[in-house]
Amino acid sequence: MSAGKSALTQREGVPRSLVIQTSFLGDVILTTPLLAALAARGPVDVVATPLGASLLGDHPAVRRVHIYDKRGAGAGITGFRRLVEQVRADDASDAAYLAQGSVRSAALALAAGFRSRTGFATSAGRWLYTERVPYAAGAHHAWRLLSLAGTRAVPNEPAPRPRLYPSATDEAAVEILLDDAGVAPEEPLIALAPGSVWRTKRWPWFPDLARLLSGDHRLVVLGSAADRELAQGIVTATAGRAVDATGRLSLLASAALIGRARVLVTNDSAPLHMASAMNTPTVAVFGPTVPRFGFGPLADAHAIAEVTDLPCRPCHAHGPMQCPLTHFRCMRDLSPERVLALASSLARA
Numbered sequence: 001m002s003a004g005k006s007a008l009t010q011r012e013g014v015p016r017s018l019v020i021q022t023s024f025l026g027d028v029i030l031t032t033p034l035l036a037a038l039a040a041r042g043p044v045d046v047v048a049t050p051l052g053a054s055l056l057g058d059h060p061a062v063r064r065v066h067i068y069d070k071r072g073a074g075a076g077i078t079g080f081r082r083l084v085e086q087v088r089a090d091d092a093s094d095a096a097y098l099a100q101g102s103v104r105s106a107a108l109a110l111a112a113g114f115r116s117r118t119g120f121a122t123s124a125g126r127w128l129y130t131e132r133v134p135y136a137a138g139a140h141h142a143w144r145l146l147s148l149a150g151t152r153a154v155p156n157e158p159a160p161r162p163r164l165y166p167s168a169t170d171e172a173a174v175e176i177l178l179d180d181a182g183v184a185p186e187e188p189l190i191a192l193a194p195g196s197v198w199r200t201k202r203w204p205w206f207p208d209l210a211r212l213l214s215g216d217h218r219l220v221v222l223g224s225a226a227d228r229e230l231a232q233g234i235v236t237a238t239a240g241r242a243v244d245a246t247g248r249l250s251l252l253a254s255a256a257l258i259g260r261a262r263v264l265v266t267n268d269s270a271p272l273h274m275a276s277a278m279n280t281p282t283v284a285v286f287g288p289t290v291p292r293f294g295f296g297p298l299a300d301a302h303a304i305a306e307v308t309d310l311p312c313r314p315c316h317a318h319g320p321m322q323c324p325l326t327h328f329r330c331m332r333d334l335s336p337e338r339v340l341a342l343a344s345s346l347a348r349a
Contacts (some may be wrong), residue, residue, distance in 0.1 A: 014042040015093035018114060020105045021048055022068055025251070025270040026295060028052040029277055030142045031099050033160035035061040037149045038097070047087060047108070057070045058165045070104075070194060077260050081106065089113040097148045118148050132303075133240055141294040161195075161298045162307030164277040166256035173253040174260060181243040183218060185261040190217045190347065191261035192234060193271035198319030200328065201267045205303075206230065207237035208336040209265065213343065214238040220245055220261065222254055222271055263346045268295065268319070275299055283339060287330035288319040301349055303342040307333045 001054070017038040021031045028048060038044045039061035046056055046065050050072075053065045066086050068074050074083060089096075095116035096109035101123025109117045110128050119125060121132035133147050140159035147153065175185070183189070190213055194206040210219055221231040221240060225247030235242045245257060251274075258264055258271060259278035266272045267285050275282040278296035284297045286306040290313060296304065307313070313330050315323075323330075 010072060015095060016042055016090060017044045018087055018089075018094065018096045018109065018112070019044060019046045019099055019107060020096065021046060021052060021099040022070060022102075022105065023052075025051060025055065026273040027141070027145075028055055029100070029162045029164065029273040030268070031145050031294075032056075032059065032061070032162040032164070032277065033142055034097065034145045034149055035059065036163070037146060037151060045087065047083070047105075051251065055164060055255075058167050058252070059163070060165065080104075080111075084108060084111045087112045088225065089115070095198065098123065098125060098129065099145055099148065103128070120144070120148075130346065137294075138292065140296065140298070142298065143295060145177045159298055160279040161279065162273065164252065164255045164274065166252040166259070170250060170253040170256045174250055174257045177244070177245055177248060177257075178220075178260075183220075183243065187218050188347075189220050189261045190221055191220050191258055191264040191266075191271075193222045193264060193266035193269065194230040194234065195223040195246075196267045196269040196319065198269075198288075199321045200288045200316075200323055200331070201269060201319040202230070202327075203267055203287065203331050203334065203339075205334070205336040205339070206265075207233045208236045209339055209343075210242055211237045211337055212340045214241050217262075217347070220257065221248065222249075222257065222264075246319075263343050265343050272297055281349065283342045283346065285331075285334065285339065287328075287334070288313065288315045288323075289317070290314045293317065301346055303346060304336055305339045305342055 043063040047068050053067045056062050056065050077338045096114035098105050098119030101119050103125040106125025106128035117129045118131040120135040123137040139153040142159040143153035194200050219242040221234050221244050223246040227246045231244040231246040235244050244259050255274045258280050259275050263281045264275045265283045272284050279299050281301035282297040282299045283303050307330050
């Protein structure tokens, strides 16, 4: 299954780029500077999961998105072969870029006839690549992904900011949601994103922060339907004043809502990267992970909320489901008052 646009078409003699990115949503968002760089050379097609594809449908750098439902309808060898036929190289100059480094992704590019296959030298599928790019562990992941196109990180310069492009339909969905909640068009908002698929990444004091903020600010809670219980804790803490938007908007509409907010307070999760793409001031809460992994905020105005004096941090590349030492101090010791001060400072700026 694929989603296509006619704005970018294959031109004779112009190489096509295929970017395979079937990782987490944050990775998809951070791939957009790479997509823009490749689009300057010729048409760009992307292989993404159904959720990842939904973020790229209106992106001006992308000609076509091929949806790879690798755990659903596209699973197994039949789904793999079907996708191979969809993405098959048209010309020897076409090039594949393995932003997701599994053996399966590399095998897809090889089976589809891409003679040029570029990926990171540390990836599991590297033995199937024709070009292996060093994985710059100390760089932001947006720089790392952009390096697949030959661009190297520039010391002391911020990483390239990603971009998302919500449609007029997405913007209208946000306005309907806010209007139904009694939020005036000019009313300033602070957005809260309390969820994460990784349990130890969830800062537990969002309801307390919401209580402190709600006297002076209108709050909106973002996330998927799976985050609704967390959102209800915040709504209860604010005596019903916070707007629960969890599970009520598409991903691009959620990005549009983040773009409408004065500040976003978020865990180390996908909304952080949406805020970078929308250039919304961001307070990013880090617990078991740390910004030096390469996934910190890139909005022009941002702040990091973390406990810096714990020898056990970081404990995991993503964030384990339980604290290995059981105390969870990396999150519990981060007080709502500290996060409030950061959010208030950005809101005043």
